Structure formats: C-alpha cells, structure tokens
Amino acid sequence: MSTIAPFSGFGLGLRRTHYQDFLESDVPVDFVEVISENYMVDGGNPLRILEEVRAKMPVILHGVSMSIGSANGLDSEYLARLEMLANRIDPLWVSDHLCWTRTSAHNSHDLLPLPYTREALDVVCSNIDHAQETLGRPMLFENPSSYMTFPEDEMTEWEFLSAMSLRTGCYLLLDVNNIYVSAHNHGFSADDYLAGIPADRVRQIHLAGHTDGDIKIDTHDALVCDGVWQLYAKARGILGDVATMIERDDGIPPLPELLTELDRARALATGPSPTDGPTDGPTERIAA
Known part of the structure; x- marks a missing residue:
C-alpha cells in the first residue's frame, strides 16, 4: 500500500452555488473537496x-455513504463506482467517515455512531482493508460529531481512531469542529483528544460552524466560532503542516465570505499556538 505525503494547502468544499466562480476565475485556494456520491x-x-x-x-x-462501520460489510457496487471516479479524477486522496449508514436492506443517509469496542474495531478495520485494497490506495477517515455514547464503550474515540489507523495503515481527517461539538456534548476534554490522536497519521483538518444549545449540533451552516478557531490553532501546533478546509453545506454565503474565513485559518496556522487552559468541557467523559 502506498503512502499519502503531507499536503499543507488551504481549500474549500466545492458546492453548486460556486461552480461558476471556480470555472470562470482563479479562486485563491490550493484545493477543493467534493462529496464523492454527487x-x-x-x-x-x-x-x-x-x-x-x-x-x-x-x-x-470525500464520501458520506461508504458505511465503514457496517457489520454487513461494504457494498461492492458502491466501491466499484468510487474506484471509477477516483481513477478518472486522480484525487489528492479519498476520505469518508468513521460511522455506519446502512444495513443490507436500508440506507439511512445519515452518519450513525458506533460503539467504541474491540468487536466494532475488528469490523471497521476489516472494512477499511477491503476498501483500501479495492481502491488501491490508502484512505482518510474522519472523526464524527456525536450526540450519544454506548454503555458498552471500551475505549475513547481517539483511542479507537489510533488503533484503527495503526492496524490498517489508513490516515485521519481531523474535524476540529466535531471534536469541539462532541467534547461539549459528552463532557470530555478536547485537549485530551488532540493529545491522544496520532499526529503523524493526520493529513487534513475540517473547520465548520455548528448550532449552539445544551446539545451542540454539527450543521455546517454558520461561521466557524471562536472556540473552534482556538482549538484549530492548538491542533496546528501539534500537527504541523496539514491540509485545512472550510466546510459549508447550508446557508452557503458568497465566495468572498468563505475566502475571508480561509484567510483566518492561514493566519492562525502561521501564528503562535495557544497553550493555556482547556478548550471546552470538563476532563471526565460522561455518557449522553
């Protein structure tokens, strides 16, 4: 299996609203990310x-329907279509989410949570091996935002991701907003999460907005908040040069507004990393 070299660019999600901007002008980004299934x-x-x-x-x-946590294994037709697209586009890399989305008969079209158990880890690693062998390339997998935990959990999310990447050779897409959201929802330390992630396996960071409340919801429909920017600066201090992307999937603004956010990411990536105090949430992990 080949490796994925570090790439330190700054990019945006390519959405229909901005097709003409990218076709008719030179947009000042280093890459774009698209939803594979589209x-x-x-x-x-x-x-x-x-x-x-x-x-x-x-x-x-960037896929949303591989269902890497599916106990029924992966959909061979889905993998064949993804392989065809990857061969045609020659992407920087291919990514998906640590979640499950379907059973053998039903696709939820949602990113559903997994229990962090050794049994689930075996399933996930087997599916990742299958996907990477089919595509002939290593993949990235993204940490999810979550709103519930399982009493059966045997490890933290970051421990699960670490074991997963070690066993399969896959890489990680670190969604900083998802860490921030989940840390608030479940009461763990976002700083502990960053410290526990294998930094050498991270190749990309996602930044996005969310909806506030007693339970924070990852909605990708707002500006990146100050707490997420602070966590991003800490992450860059740990991870070094990785690709950074702004995600916006609803309430999509004109392109210049997204580029302004991306400029802030550039500035924080080259500035000093804050080190004082926890970012969000108490240090003990609690079940929702």
Whole structure:
C-alpha cells in the first residue's frame, strides 16, 4: 500500500452555488473537496464541471455513504463506482467517515455512531482493508460529531481512531469542529483528544460552524466560532503542516465570505499556538 505525503494547502468544499466562480476565475485556494456520491455517475454536467476544476487544482473526494462501520460489510457496487471516479479524477486522496449508514436492506443517509469496542474495531478495520485494497490506495477517515455514547464503550474515540489507523495503515481527517461539538456534548476534554490522536497519521483538518444549545449540533451552516478557531490553532501546533478546509453545506454565503474565513485559518496556522487552559468541557467523559 502506498503512502499519502503531507499536503499543507488551504481549500474549500466545492458546492453548486460556486461552480461558476471556480470555472470562470482563479479562486485563491490550493484545493477543493467534493462529496464523492454527487459525482459517482457515468457522465453529466456535474462530472464535466468537476473535471474542469480538476484541471486547475487538486481535488479531494470525500464520501458520506461508504458505511465503514457496517457489520454487513461494504457494498461492492458502491466501491466499484468510487474506484471509477477516483481513477478518472486522480484525487489528492479519498476520505469518508468513521460511522455506519446502512444495513443490507436500508440506507439511512445519515452518519450513525458506533460503539467504541474491540468487536466494532475488528469490523471497521476489516472494512477499511477491503476498501483500501479495492481502491488501491490508502484512505482518510474522519472523526464524527456525536450526540450519544454506548454503555458498552471500551475505549475513547481517539483511542479507537489510533488503533484503527495503526492496524490498517489508513490516515485521519481531523474535524476540529466535531471534536469541539462532541467534547461539549459528552463532557470530555478536547485537549485530551488532540493529545491522544496520532499526529503523524493526520493529513487534513475540517473547520465548520455548528448550532449552539445544551446539545451542540454539527450543521455546517454558520461561521466557524471562536472556540473552534482556538482549538484549530492548538491542533496546528501539534500537527504541523496539514491540509485545512472550510466546510459549508447550508446557508452557503458568497465566495468572498468563505475566502475571508480561509484567510483566518492561514493566519492562525502561521501564528503562535495557544497553550493555556482547556478548550471546552470538563476532563471526565460522561455518557449522553
């Protein structure tokens, strides 16, 4: 299995709202990320547009339906279509989420949580091995936002991710907003999470907005909040040069507003890393 070299660029999610901006001008980003499933087709306008954008800059394929935690194994037809797209686009890398989305008969179209047990780890690692062998490349997997835990849990999320990457050789996509959201929802320390992640396996960071409340919800429809920016600066101090991307999937603003946020990420990545005090949540992990 090949390796994924570090890439330190700054990018945005390519969404339909901004297709023309990317086609008609030179947008000051180093890469774009797209939702894989939107382009896993034989042809059509979206795929043509993606190929035109790919001719101008690197592209990351980011999936939402691989269902890497599925006890039924992976969908061979899905993997075949993803392999075809990856071969056509030649992406910087291919990523998905640590979650499950389907049973053998039903696709929830949602990123559902897994228990962090040794049994679940065996299932996930087997599925990752299958996916990486089929695609002929290592993948990245993203930490989820979560709103519940399981009484059966035998390890923390960061311990699960560490073991998963060690056993399969996969890499990690660290969603800093998801860490912030889950730390609040479950009462663990975001700083402990950062300290427990294998820094050498992280190749990308996601930044996004969320909805506040007693339970924070990862909605990708708002500006990145100050707490997430603070956590991002700490993460960059630990991880060094990794790719950083702003995610926006609802309430999508004009492109210049997203580029302003991306400029803030650039500035924090080159500035000093804050080290004083915990970022969010108490130090003990509690079940929701």
